[in-house]
Amino acid sequence: xxxxxxxxxxxxxxxxxxxxxxxxxxxxxxxxxxxxxxxxxxxxxxxxxxxxxxxxxxxxxxxxxxxxxxxxxxxxxxxxxxxxxxxxxxxxxxxxxxxxxxxxxxxxxxxxxxxxxxxxxxxxxxxxxxxxxxxxxxxxxxxxxxxxxxxxxxxxxxxxxxxxxxxxxxxxxxxxxxxxxxxxxxxxxxxxxxxxxxxxxxxxxxxxxxxxxxxxxxxxxxxxxxxx
Amino acid sequence: xxxxxxxxxxxxxxxxxxxxxxxxxxxxxxxxxxxxxxxxxxxxxxxxxxxxxxxxxxxxxxxxxxxxxxxxxxxxxxxxxxxxxxxxxxxxxxxxxxxxxxxxxxxxxxxxxxxxxxxxxxxxxxxxxxxxxxxxxxxxxxxxxxxxxxxxxxxxxxxxxxxxxxxxxxxxxxxxxxxxxxxxxxxxxxxxxxxxxxxxxxxxxxxxxxxxxxxxxxxxxxxxxxxx
Numbered sequence: 372x373x374x375x376x377x378x379x380x381x382x383x384x385x386x387x388x389x390x391x392x393x394x395x396x397x398x399x400x401x402x403x404x405x406x407x408x409x410x411x412x413x414x415x416x417x418x419x420x421x422x423x424x425x426x427x428x429x430x431x432x433x434x435x436x437x438x439x440x441x442x443x444x445x446x447x448x449x450x451x452x453x454x455x456x457x458x459x460x461x462x463x464x465x466x467x468x469x470x471x472x473x474x475x476x477x478x479x480x481x482x483x484x485x486x487x488x489x490x491x492x493x494x495x496x497x498x499x500x501x502x503x504x505x506x507x508x509x510x511x512x513x514x515x516x517x518x519x520x521x522x523x524x525x526x527x528x529x530x531x532x533x534x535x536x537x538x539x540x541x542x543x544x545x546x547x548x549x550x551x552x553x554x555x556x557x558x559x560x561x562x563x564x565x566x567x568x569x570x571x572x573x574x575x576x577x578x579x580x581x582x583x584x585x586x587x588x589x590x591x592x593x594x595x596x597x598x599x
Numbered sequence: 600x601x602x603x604x605x606x607x608x609x610x611x612x613x614x615x616x617x618x619x620x621x622x623x624x625x626x627x628x629x630x631x632x633x634x635x636x637x638x639x640x641x642x643x644x645x646x647x648x649x650x651x652x653x654x655x656x657x658x659x660x661x662x663x664x665x666x667x668x669x670x671x672x673x674x675x676x677x678x679x680x681x682x683x684x685x686x687x688x689x690x691x692x693x694x695x696x697x698x699x700x701x702x703x704x705x706x707x708x709x710x711x712x713x714x715x716x717x718x719x720x721x722x723x724x725x726x727x728x729x730x731x732x733x734x735x736x737x738x739x740x741x742x743x744x745x746x747x748x749x750x751x752x753x754x755x756x757x758x759x760x761x762x763x764x765x766x767x768x769x770x771x772x773x774x775x776x777x778x779x780x781x782x783x784x785x786x787x788x789x790x791x792x793x794x795x796x797x798x799x800x801x802x803x804x805x806x807x808x809x810x811x812x813x814x815x816x817x818x819x820x821x822x823x824x825x826x827x
Contacts, residue, residue, distance in 0.1 A: 440685055447675030457668055460685075464692065543785055547778040554771045560785060561792065 381452060384442045388435060388459040389514065395431045395466040396510040398424055402473035403503040403569065407496045409480045410562060421477035428470035435463035451586075458583035462513065465575050469506060472565040472572075479558045488552060489545065491538045491559050498534035498566050501527060505573035509580060518584030521577035525589060531570030538563040609680060612670045616663060616687040617742065623659045623694040624738035626652055630701035631731040631797065635724045637708045638790060649705035656698035663691035679814075686811035690741065693803050697734060700793040700800075707786045716780060717773065719766045719787050726762035726794050729755060733801035737808060746812030749805035753817060759798030766791040 402421045409417035439460045442448065448456055486492060505527050512520040542556045542563070549556075581589045630649045637645035667688045670676065676684055714720060733755050740748040767788065774784045809817045 436685075440681060443671055443675075443685075444677055444681050447671075449672055453668060453672050457664075457671075457688075460688070461692070464689070539785070543782045546774055546781045546785070550775040550778060553774045553781075557767070557771055557774070557785070557788060560788065564789065564792075 377446065381442070381446045381448060384438065384446065385452075385455055385459075388438055388442070388456070391431050391435050391438070392459060392462055392466065393510065393514060395428055395435070395463060395470070396506065398428050398431070399466050399469045399473065400503055400507055402428070402470055402477075403499055403506070406473045406476040406480075407499040409477055410483065411486070411492055411496060413480065413483070413486055415481050418477040418480035422474050425470050425474040428467055432463045432467040435459060439463075454586065455583055458579045462576050462579050465572050465579070466506075466510075469569050469572050472569050476562050476565050479562060482558050483555045485549075485552045485555055488549065489542075489556070489559060491541055491545075491563065494534060494538050494541070495559070495562055495566065498531060498538065498563065499569075501534070502531050502566050502569040502573065505531070505570055506576070509573050509576045513576070513580045513583075516580075516584050518581045521581045522589065525574050525577045528570045528574050531567055535563050535567040605674065609670070609674045609676060612666065612674065613680075613683055613687075616666055616670070616684070619659050619663050619666065620687060620690055620694065621738065621742060623656055623663070623691060623698070624734065626656050626659070627694050627697045627701060628731055628735055630656070630698055630705075631727055631734070634701045634704040634708075635727040637705055638711065639714070639720055639724060641708065641711070641714055643709050646705040646708035650702050653698050653702040656695055660691045660695040663687060667691075682811055682814065686807045690804050690807050693800050693807070694734075694738075697797050697800050700797050704790050704793050707790060710786050711783045713777075713780045713783055716777065717770075717784070717787060719769055719773075719791065722762060722766050722769070723787070723790055723794065726759060726766065726791065727797075729762070730759050730794050730797040730801065733759070733798055734804070737801050737804045741804065741808045741811075744812050746809045749809045750817060753802050753805045756798045756802050759795055763791050763795040 402424050405417050405424075406421045408414065409421065439456050442456050443453075446452075505524055509521065509524050512518075512524065539560065542560050546553045546556045578589050581587070630652050633645050633652075634649045636642065637649065667684050670684050671681075674680075733752055737749065737752050740746075740752065770784045770788050770791070774781045777784075806817050809815070
């Protein structure tokens with residue numbers, strides 16, 4: 372009976388860990404979408420909401436850390452169960468960083484002028500959509516313990532990278548032709564870079580999900596530097 | 600005797616974990632310094648060494664992960680010991696990212712033209728020096744279990760941020776005045792950003808060192824967006 376009780380308590384802890392991570396992921400997705408809307412529409416009120424929401428994401432990560440440490444201390448899990456707790460710790464860390472990227476985009480909203488002149492302001496939301504969907508789908512795979520779904524998600528990162536490359540070139544040309552908008556264009560370069568990093572981090576989560584589900588690692592992928 | 604044996608085995612594991620992290624930190628420091636030299640001198644051979652070295656840093660992080668998971672599984676450490684293992688896992692993750700930033704700088708070396716024209720090419724190495732010294736000192740504090748040293752190190756991040764702000768403005772002005780060098784200037788913007796992130800990550804390690812040594816958290820700091 373004691374053993375059964377312990378197993379049940381462990382399962383409840385894992386369910387709570389997974390619930391916290393699902394919450395973090397949900398907030399991060401909303402933040403990406405809100406940050407992009409704030410950017411495109413110049414809505415500083417919405418940008419402030421994203422910045423505020425990031426505190427909640429950070430607080431949830433701290434909850435995951437505390438609970439994971441408690442589970443390790445009290446239950447001393449082995450093998451698959453240990454891998455599950457370590458994966459939760461790592462995934463929470465990655466979602467926290469995704470939240471930071473969304474916050475970083477939000478912080479740039481007030482520093483962008485000449486919104487109508489930038490073609491990337493139509494490309495960036497499309498790029499964000501792919502990156503955000505990667506985050507959504509990889510967390511769905513995590514919730515479903517579906518290691519097999521991860522390799523397809525990882526492949527989508529090439530699309531995000533292609534957008535980044537294209538937007539980078541576009542912005543550099545824009546700067547050359549419109550010196551007065553250089554500082555706004557520089558901010559948009561960083562927005563593109565932040566979205567590219569979100570795609571990379573969705574890939575990192577996919578690796579953790581694959582590891583937690585199968586005990587094996589996905590092959591590593593390289594990040595891109597646009598030659599400009 | 601069995602208990603003593605277990606304690607000794609745990610201590611040996613922790614010493615190995617700390618040794619792996621010291622190695623990672625040493626490589627990351629060399630990579631920052633080499634990446635900057637490669638950037639300033641246009642030395643693509645040195646840039647390739649940095650990119651190659653990053654594999655070693657990644658492999659060491661995987662070693663830390665494996666050993667930490669084994670320690671958790673075999674020794675089921677409690678309280679301070681558990682905090683120590685968790686801190687090792689997190690610090691290794693952060694050094695791995697610092698290595699990625701150095702690699703990212705190295706990857707930009709081949710994409711920079713007009714080296715003589717950029718004032719930031721004299722400012723960036725000074726910025727890198729502060730960031731790299733932060734990394735060095737925080738890992739020294741980690742090795743010495745010196746939680747008290749961390750708050751001074753964290754304060755230096757303001758200097759790194761000030762450099763970032765100044766270099767950002769300088770590069771934007773440069774772009775406005777020299778449209779032909781915009782694409783190189785954009786690469787240098789990202790170099791400055793990577794160094795700014797290295798300072799942030801040294802701060803993150805300081806927080807982990809403080810936590811591992813004292814069980815309490817340093818107050819959180821906010822990152823900067825230059826208004827340009």
